[in-house]
Amino acid sequence: MTQITKIGEFGLIERIRKFIKTDASVIKGLGDDCAVLKFDKNRYQLFTCDMIIENTDFTLQDNPYLIGRKAIAVSISDIAACAGLPRYCLVSLGMPGNTSVEFIDKLIKGMLSLARKYNINIVGGDLSRARLLSVDISMLGFVEKKNLVLRSGARIGDIIFVTGELGGSILGKHLKFTPRLKEARFLVRNFKVNSLIDISDGLAPDLGHILEQSSVGAIIYEDLIPLSKPRTSGAGRGKQACTLKDALYMGEDFELLFTLSRNDAKKLLLKRLTNFQPIGEITREIYGLRLVDKQGREKVIKPGGFHHF
């Protein structure tokens, strides 16, 4: 008997993937932020689900409004990572019998705050009694065929960008982040985005996903990685700044990580927008994932990151 902790989360996903075959109506199955399905002449349908569980993704000391908000935001971020727009969702709630009605009211209001903002219809769900609170959201969205971006399109020479700041999850950002839907749509409307993912596992592992699926390597520069600054109201470590390690491996930043050709990167930089930061370059696969530190030393780093198992 082998415990799943032995083969790890990605080992398990790999194992499951081998069992599964899909037909021609599935443009992309397992392995991206959303499943991509045939829809109509101009659009694909996007289909994704994410479960958040007490003590792993939040605690009961957190504001239930923010827990509900996060449950929805995580799935919106997956739709953004395929450059689409969310439209419908179902909510599966698992909860103990002693949960209070007031708690659930706040949870639902947190969900609705983002559902309304992004035009998402909550169209059903499922309630179960469970020992720990869990919220599983499955979401449907759409993306114009010409705008779909996957993890697999990065090319050697591409410039690597991130939105916002990284590593702030421990400062409480994981409960308050804004999914980067607007930014993703801006990018695909104005540029040819070659690859795109949201940073849920951490910069290093999520860049690792792009590298693996695009069969390329990358070099990133410590100096260029935008670290989250603590706010006076921040929870967690209070006013302590977060570290490079937080940015690389902490996860739950839900910022976008994407690559553009040099030409498009220049065009983006000329717009002098503060919310897109170049952090490195796509290289040949053989170089792996490399980091240049503040002293100019280059080293190979492991994708690593948060794993459930």
Added chain:
Amino acid sequence: MTQITKIGEFGLIERIRKFIKTDASVIKGLGDDCAVLKFDKNRYQLFTCDMIIENTDFTLQDNPYLIGRKAIAVSISDIAACAGLPRYCLVSLGMPGNTSVEFIDKLIKGMLSLARKYNINIVGGDLSRARLLSVDISMLGFVEKKNLVLRSGARIGDIIFVTGELGGSILGKHLKFTPRLKEARFLVRNFKVNSLIDISDGLAPDLGHILEQSSVGAIIYEDLIPLSKPRTSGAGRGKQACTLKDALYMGEDFELLFTLSRNDAKKLLLKRLTNFQPIGEITREIYGLRLVDKQGREKVIKPGGFHHF
């Protein structure tokens, strides 16, 4: 502070429903077996999710192959209850770190057994560490506009039918049932089905859903209700037959409950098919839900049934 056990599962659903508004692209939101969404000229899209949790819906002593099979079958049954065909699903697994790889392999194989049989693409999912094993399936399907049947269309004078046998959940059927997809499709192709639901909560509560949403009453006959017979290989109570109470309130039969006009009912009965059994008639709302027992005594019964809270 009010605990959710005070207002109950349906009280909670009612409470959530009040918060939620949907736009014109949602044909049916909360309150049926599936959400029904606009799709194309001839078809609607069906969208449903169901979570099964250790110790509520199965135990770790059950065969993992059958647990996986059940997770998928429950959602297929929801699609059947809207007279549609399933096409895609996502799988969210929550599980403890000491789960064995062999266990997960069997779980996945159980899912695939039904996915292959019914042409369903497993297109993604989500893994989380959790204290108890849970499997949440979200499923997409389609139904031709002319074939969609909801809970809300029952008419006074309709004959009430069920498929198969009821009350067998405790004999182990809840892990081995065949979702009634074929039967649902046969019915909508040959008859005008006025209302349709799958029996997941129990005959009485699920008939109660039809009555409530159709604003009608019903009378059913104990003599006509087909009770499950124990099989030699049956788990649970062994060879003891199940009771009327099991059929009315146990739930997890996953048979279909539907109503046809008298004319269509006659046509169906003339086909002399053994898998459709008339059990009663739709009446005016004021009569509520009535049962005629074997002695011919008529009494009003409560919908009742299994509730998580």
